[in-house]
Amino acid sequence: MINAVHDTQERALRAQQICEDILKNTRNQLYLNMRFLDNALAQLYPAGDMEMSPAGSDGDLFYYQPEKLMAMFKKSREQVNRLYLHTLFHCIFCHIYPDNKVDQEYWNLACDVVVEEIIDGLYVKCVHRPVTMVRRQAEALLLEEGKVMTAQKVYRRLCSLHLAKAKIEELKREFTLDDHRKWYDSGKNKSQSQIQKKKWEDLRNKMQTEMETFSKEASKGSKSLMDQLNVENRQKYDYREFLRKFAVLKEEMKVDMDTFDYIFYNYGMNLYGNMPLIEPLETKEEQKVEDFVIVIDTSMSCQGDLVKRFLEETYSVLSETESFFRRIHVHMIQCDDRIQSDTVITDGQKLKDYMDHFTVKGQGGTDFRPPFAYVEKLQKEKKFTRLRGLIYFTDGYGIFPGKMPPYETAFVFMKDDYQDVDVPPWAIKLILDPEDLEQSQGKRR
Structure with a gap:
């Protein structure tokens, strides 16, 4: 044994x-x-x-x-x-x-x-x-x-x-x-x-x-x-967090409850009748979205369902309660090799209506230059209070502008072939795929 x-x-x-x-x-x-x-x-x-x-x-x-x-x-x-x-x-x-x-x-x-x-x-x-x-x-x-x-x-x-x-x-x-x-x-x-x-x-x-x-x-x-x-x-991006980076600090007339102390307020009211020892500040500094431009590449190579998903996620961020000033100003521009449409969004409901009835216009070639020239024209016409930035949703195959604009610019590539794209040094580059948007949507839910 x-x-x-x-x-x-x-x-x-x-x-x-x-x-x-x-x-x-x-x-x-x-x-x-x-x-x-x-x-x-x-x-x-x-x-x-x-x-x-x-x-x-x-x-x-x-x-x-x-x-x-x-x-x-x-x-x-x-x-x-x-x-x-x-x-x-x-x-x-x-x-x-x-x-x-x-x-x-x-x-x-x-x-x-x-x-x-x-x-x-x-x-x-x-x-x-x-x-x-x-x-x-x-x-x-x-x-x-x-x-x-x-x-x-x-x-x-x-x-x-x-x-x-x-x-x-x-x-x-x-x-x-x-x-x-x-x-x-x-x-x-x-x-x-x-x-x-x-x-x-x-x-x-x-x-x-x-x-x-x-x-x-x-x-x-x-x-x-x-x-x-x-x-x-490749670096994974949270599109929602990226979009929030375009928010700017601005002082808005609003009670700042974060700095308000109820103890001193009640003590003053009890001691002096109607004279609080401290009152809330009338202004508060918050992250809000100001003037904004979103350009949608409607060339033949940019699929409509991907554009729709991009708009859904953009809408979900911009429609958050704390994401707007009292008046918002967002230009939704469709462009292939020329400007096809420009819809100005002034409130969340209008943005939702735009998204719900979105149809692709154009489907020609891709040229990135017309939207920048168009935005420059709007700036000269004083159409913007303060343009915070421009996001260009595209597949990346087009002609980039030769000079740097006076605002932040990001090219968002919705791609599933993962081929890298060269962008000008002054532009931010994001490469997303449907999975990235699904993860962002999962966080939202």
């Missing part, structure tokens, strides 16, 4: 040593072919786990089932390399920190599809796998040609398609390589998870820098990975 237990323990230790050697060899091969993965490859420590099928990660450890990992290695060394890289990319792109409200089956599949598409685009022999017809059909169904599809976008697409159970199972067989059960561990410490997530985000940023500078040669042929890094590393 004792010998049997000893033999079992010895076999387990031997299997563990073999698996650690396999994983060490795997990391070496990946590093030799993709030097930019240097730091990432050093983050996951191997750990045996009999429940894994065949491997997975929680962001700190690479869990593996010894027997299954060894069987996979005997069958194909490239398959083990791909498994490790697949799991590593889940960590790098923070797929392992899902939102509590996601459908786990769809989220797991979306992450696997995105990671496998990235690996297929690397064209590295040590992780190569023939592309099957099922995979081609699945990618045509879930991915959009010419666009970078993140896990969030594929997840939304899966949710909207309502695929049959048999089709979901077919996709899972094609794209699933690792085990995701550690992603949903209810015993996870939230603060530790945030620290861990920040570590992977920092590593991802460094990885992009490495690929763009020191490892250009090693990263050749890695366009799919670079595109994904550009998407994930």
